[in-house]
Amino acid sequence: xxxxxxxxxxxxxxxxxxxxxxxxxxxxxxxxxxxxxxxxxxxxxxxxxxxxxxxxxxxxxxxxxxxxxxxxxxxxxxxxxxxxxxxxxxxxxxxxxxxxxxxxxxxxxxxxxxxxxxxxxxxxxxxxxxxxxxxxxxxxxxxxxxxxxxxxxxxxxxxxxxxxxxxxxxxxxxxxxxxxxxxxxxxxxxxxxxxxxxxxxxxxxxxxxxxxxxxxxxxxxxxxxxxxxxxxxxxxxxxxxxxxxxxxxxxxxxxxxxxxxxxxxxxxxxxxxxxxxxxxxxxxxxxxxxxxxxxxxxxxxxxxxxxxxxxxxxxxxxxxxxxxxxxxxxxxxxxxxxxxxxxxxxxxxxx
Amino acid sequence: xxxxxxxxxxxxxxxxxxxxxxxxxxxxxxxxxxxxxxxxxxxxxxxxxxxxxxxxxxxxxxxxxxxxxxxxxxxxxxxxxxxxxxxxxxxxxxxxxxxxxxxxxxxxxxxxxxxxxxxxxxxxxxxxxxxxxxxxxxxxxxxxxxxxxxxxxxxxxxxxxxxxxxxxxxxxxxxxxxxxxxxxxxxxxxxxxxxxxxxxxxxxxxxxxxxxxxxxxxxxxxxxxxxxxxxxxxxxxxxxxxxxxxxxxxxxxxxxxxxxxxxxxxxxxxxxxxxxxxxxxxxxxxxxxxxxxxxxxxxxxxxxxxxxxxxxxxxxx
Ligand SMILES: Nc1ncnc2c1ncn2[C@@H]1O[C@H](COP(=O)(O)OP(=O)(O)OP(=O)(O)O)[C@@H](O)[C@H]1O
Ligand SMILES: Nc1ncnc2c1ncn2[C@@H]1O[C@H](COP(=O)(O)OP(=O)(O)OP(=O)(O)O)[C@@H](O)[C@H]1O
Ligand SMILES: [Mg+2]
Ligand SMILES: [Mg+2]
Numbered sequence: 001x002x003x004x005x006x007x008x009x010x011x012x013x014x015x016x017x018x019x020x021x022x023x024x025x026x027x028x029x030x031x032x033x034x035x036x037x038x039x040x041x042x043x044x045x046x047x048x049x050x051x052x053x054x055x056x057x058x059x060x061x062x063x064x065x066x067x068x069x070x071x072x073x074x075x076x077x078x079x080x081x082x083x084x085x086x087x088x089x090x091x092x093x094x095x096x097x098x099x100x101x102x103x104x105x106x107x108x109x110x111x112x113x114x115x116x117x118x119x120x121x122x123x124x125x126x127x128x129x130x131x132x133x134x135x136x137x138x139x140x141x142x143x144x145x146x147x148x149x150x151x152x153x154x155x156x157x158x159x160x161x162x163x164x165x166x167x168x169x170x171x172x173x174x175x176x177x178x179x180x181x182x183x184x185x186x187x188x189x190x191x192x193x194x195x196x197x198x199x200x201x202x203x204x205x206x207x208x209x210x211x212x213x214x215x216x217x218x219x220x221x222x223x224x225x226x227x228x229x230x231x232x233x234x235x236x237x238x239x240x241x242x243x244x245x246x247x248x249x250x251x252x253x254x255x256x257x258x259x260x261x262x263x264x265x266x267x268x269x270x271x272x273x274x275x276x277x278x279x280x281x282x283x284x285x286x287x288x289x290x291x292x293x294x295x296x297x298x299x300x301x302x303x304x305x306x307x308x309x310x311x312x313x314x315x316x317x318x319x320x321x322x323x324x325x326x327x328x329x330x331x332x333x334x335x336x337x338x339x340x341x342x343x344x345x346x347x348x349x350x351x
Numbered sequence: 352x353x354x355x356x357x358x359x360x361x362x363x364x365x366x367x368x369x370x371x372x373x374x375x376x377x378x379x380x381x382x383x384x385x386x387x388x389x390x391x392x393x394x395x396x397x398x399x400x401x402x403x404x405x406x407x408x409x410x411x412x413x414x415x416x417x418x419x420x421x422x423x424x425x426x427x428x429x430x431x432x433x434x435x436x437x438x439x440x441x442x443x444x445x446x447x448x449x450x451x452x453x454x455x456x457x458x459x460x461x462x463x464x465x466x467x468x469x470x471x472x473x474x475x476x477x478x479x480x481x482x483x484x485x486x487x488x489x490x491x492x493x494x495x496x497x498x499x500x501x502x503x504x505x506x507x508x509x510x511x512x513x514x515x516x517x518x519x520x521x522x523x524x525x526x527x528x529x530x531x532x533x534x535x536x537x538x539x540x541x542x543x544x545x546x547x548x549x550x551x552x553x554x555x556x557x558x559x560x561x562x563x564x565x566x567x568x569x570x571x572x573x574x575x576x577x578x579x580x581x582x583x584x585x586x587x588x589x590x591x592x593x594x595x596x597x598x599x600x601x602x603x604x605x606x607x608x609x610x611x612x613x614x615x616x617x618x619x620x621x622x623x624x625x626x627x628x629x630x631x632x633x634x635x636x637x638x639x640x641x642x643x644x645x646x647x648x649x650x651x652x653x654x655x656x657x658x659x660x661x662x663x664x665x666x667x668x
Contacts, residue, residue: 020507047539048509162401192568192610194400196624218539221569221612225619244616262544263614264573272551273544273573279497343617 005036008179008212009058014081015070016050016057016236025283027053027066029236029291035180035212040203042215042223042244044259045233046280051216054233055182057081059097060089094176095125100169100183107169108157114168115141115153121175140171143208144201163194167201174205181205184216199226220263224248229316232256235281235291242317249344251333252319254298261336274336290322298323298331362426362528362560363389363412369420370404370411381407383584384421386641389528394554394561396575396592398568398607404584405564409530412562413448414439425528444474447526449518449534457505457513464501467491467520476524490519493553495545514538518546522553530562535570547574568611572596577647580604582627586641590648598667600650600660603627632656 016028027050035041043051056062058073060083073080075096083089101107109117118137122128128136134153141149144167157165166186173181183202187195199222206213215226223230223244230247232240232255240253251257260266261274278295281287290296293303302308302322311324323331333341370382382404389395397405410416412423414430423431430442447470457466467487470476477483488498494515505513518534531550535543547570553559565571571578572592579589580603588601599605606627613619632639637653644650644660652660 045539046541048512049539052509192566192612193606193624193627196610196612218543219567219612220540220614221619224614224616225612227616248614248616259540260614262540263569264544264547265569265614267544267573269573272548275544275548276541279495282497340615343615347617 005039007034008037008075009035010074011035011071012074013071014054014057014068014073016053016062016066017069018063018066020065023284027236027283028057029287030071031236031238032071033231033238033241035214037179037212038206038210039228040206040213040215040226042217042227042230043233044217044220044223044230047218048280049233050236051233052184055099055184055214055216058180058182059093059099060086061093061099094121094173094178096178097180097182098173098176098178100166100173100181100186107172108165110157113154113156114160115155118168118172118175121172125176137171137175140175141168143174143205144168144171145197146171163198166194166198170198170201170205174209177209178211180212180214182214182216185218186215187217187219187222195222202226220248220260221265232259235287236283237291237320239292239320240318242313245344245347246314246317249340249347250313250317251337251340252313252317252324253292253321254296254323254331255292257333257337260340261334266336266339274334290320300328360391361388361424362391363562364424365408365412365421366424367421368408368411368418368423370407370416371419381584382411384641385581385584385586386421387579387586387589389560389562391560392554392558393576394563394574396571396578397562397564397581398566398571398578399581400566402583403581405581406532408581409448409532409562409564412530413446414442444524445527446530447521447524447528448530448532449521450532457516459505461504462501463491463496463503463505463516466505466516467501467523470520470524474524486523487519490523493522493549494519495542495549515542515546525557526559528560528562530564532564533566534563536565536567543570550574568607569613580607585651586649587651588649594648598664600644600648600663601652602631603629 011031011033014028014031015026018025018027031054045051053062057068058080068081071081080092115137118140119133122133122136138149138153141152146152146164146167160168187198202213203226205211217223227244229241230244231238232247232253234255240247240251240256247256251260258276264273267273276295281291289305290303290308293299296303300322308320308322310318310320313319322328365385365387368382368385372379372381385408397408399405407416411418418431422429428438430438464487467490468483471483471486477486487501491498491501496512496515505516521529535546538546550561554561563575575592577590578592578595579586582603588595588599588604595604596608599608606625609625634653637655639651639653641649641651642657644657645664650660
């Protein structure tokens with residue numbers, strides 16, 4: 001589906017390292033990925049797998065001890081991986097690529113009214129002034145579904161409820177008029193009804209402004225709802241990427257199988273949930289072969305030796321696993337996700 | 352955690368609990384007359400929207416928030432209001448809370464080793480240094496963190512990793528009742544499964560009782576025996592979890608259940624979410640009361656609604 005689409009951001013062999021007390025940690029280990037204009041891409045994966053670090057690097061927001069040590073981040077003919085100064089980043093941050101974080105309080109200034117904060121973004125990024133900018137700010141508040149926007153314009157963040165604050169953050173991000181919006185766990189702190197509203201809101205905004213959205217979330221229910229494509233990360237790498245249907249119903253990487261099997265929705269009450277044994281690899285050490293191999297019950301000998309390349313399952317579906325090699329033995333996915341595979345047949349026969 | 356083999360011994364009783372913040376015109380009534388019991392060995396869930404008062408109830412139980420009216424009883428003994436030193440000490444040992452936001456509550460300047468054993472220091476919970484280290488090691492492995500991480504500082508961890516440190520420091524205390532306030536919401540699916548399994552294991556092993564606070568209903572359905580739904584400081588429905596999921600009565604509960612996202616793109620794409628509109632209740636004359644509408648199934652409803660709910664129950668039979 002995304003084949004003929006325009007690529008808005010292209011990451012090539014990206015490597016990011018952090019220095020900690022003289023030691024080097026490789027958080028992103030050679031990721032290549034294209035982002036298509038107007039799509040919703042969800043990034044899922046274990047905690048510490050590098051989802052935040054990966055996307056923060058598009059905005060020059062890595063912590064001070066971290067830097068891009070290899071590869072390219074191509075955006076509108078520029079290589080963001082080469083950006084060094086804050087001044088260079090100012091041309092990108094907010095204006096081209098904006099971010100919504102899990103905790104709205106970290107992105108709002110508690111000492112300024114919500115309206116002022118949105119207005120500042122408008123003045124800075126849209127060149128409007130005075131009453132015009134104010135009017136626009138109120139419009140954004142209305143856009144994100146905040147009732148009585150004139151009154152709310154004058155209020156401080158603490159006078160907003162959690163869900164309203166998250167809307168305000170989205171309004172501020174939208175006021176910068178970005179091309180790409182990165183939402184890092186945007187609804188984790190919200191209850192399901194508010195969460196459903198925020199997701200609806202983001203989809204409206206996406207349609208209205210032709211936004212490209214990257215969702216980072218642990219909630220595969222949310223992913224199922226919003227994502228056109230899904231990228232699965234493990235230990236600083238994207239190990240599987242495909243359309244939502246492909247990744248949910250026809251997953252190929254054993255880590256993706258494990259991820260799906262761990263869902264409480266697929267569990268049986270009173271019995272333990274499927275859980276991945278062992279711990280993620282130590283990123284301070286060099287990783288040999290497939291990073292998931294030591295925890296992978298399906299691992300082949302070669303998995304411990306050589307890092308697998310990407311194999312194409314379909315033009316939109318790529319998997320980094322030796323199981324895809326024609327010489328590999330056939331592996332049966334676990335029973336817990338059989339229902340998902342049945343769904344795949346359903347999709348397939350309908351097409 | 353099947354409900355049949357749970358002894359119906361009341362471990363905690365919350366009776367007509369009221370909690371407020373501020374005074375005079377600024378007074379905010381956060382909890383408005385909440386009552387429920389938690390049985391020994393069960394997992395009792397508390398679910399509701401942000402700001403509905405879930406954390407406030409948990410904090411009232413461990414005496415951080417003062418109780419304005421009502422009573423909290425633990426193992427037959429009142430633990431709210433004025434209590435003696437001995438009771439207070441027992442309370443600290445026996446009721447532990449896993450805080451919602453361990454990111455903020457972790458001491459950034461202490462090493463993980465100290466953070467995890469801090470509670471043990473307070474109650475002299477180890478025999479010697481070797482014993483303490485062994486306990487820390489075990490707690491860390493229980494929550495899926497390599498024990499070598501003990502020498503690191505909190506800022507060196509990702510969000511989910513830090514949350515696990517917060518859980519390890521609670522479990523190391525061996526409490527009887529654990530109030531788990533959103534203990535897994537920031538965790539990824541795979542670690543979440545590990546932590547849920549761990550919490551269930553510990554329950555089986557030590558007969559632990561949980562008050563489990565979360566807004567993720569799919570997790571609630573999986574882990575809790577009974578579930579209470581709270582809306583703006585009042586519990587609106589309480590019952591056996593499966594009952595509540597299959598035959599919810601209160602419109603707020605129905606809206607919540609309709610909003611649970613499923614990991615299934617086909618069904619997600621054409622699903623409608625119900626919105627709760629509190630104005631459907633006409634409480635001007637006929638006031639709502641907390642009623643046991645069928646055995647073990649409670650709902651907040653006035654006379655007219657009770658009649659309607661009874662009819663609904665008949666239909667479902
Ligand atoms: N400032 C830093 N110094 C050292 N290591 C860091 C720093 N920031 C991140 N890391 C490491 O980089 C890796 C990736 O972290 P990142 O925050 O991107 O994970 P994540 O996938 O977003 O996890 P979560 O789901 O828990 O938010 C982790 O191993 C983390 O410990
Ligand atoms: N110390 C306090 N002072 C004033 N108001 C407070 C205080 N603590 C809580 N409140 C208010 O009491 C209400 C209930 O808060 P509580 O933290 O219990 O909600 P919650 O259900 O845990 O929400 P969440 O899901 O967001 O954690 C909220 O309106 C909150 O603003
Ligand atoms: Mg993150
Ligand atoms: Mg809370």
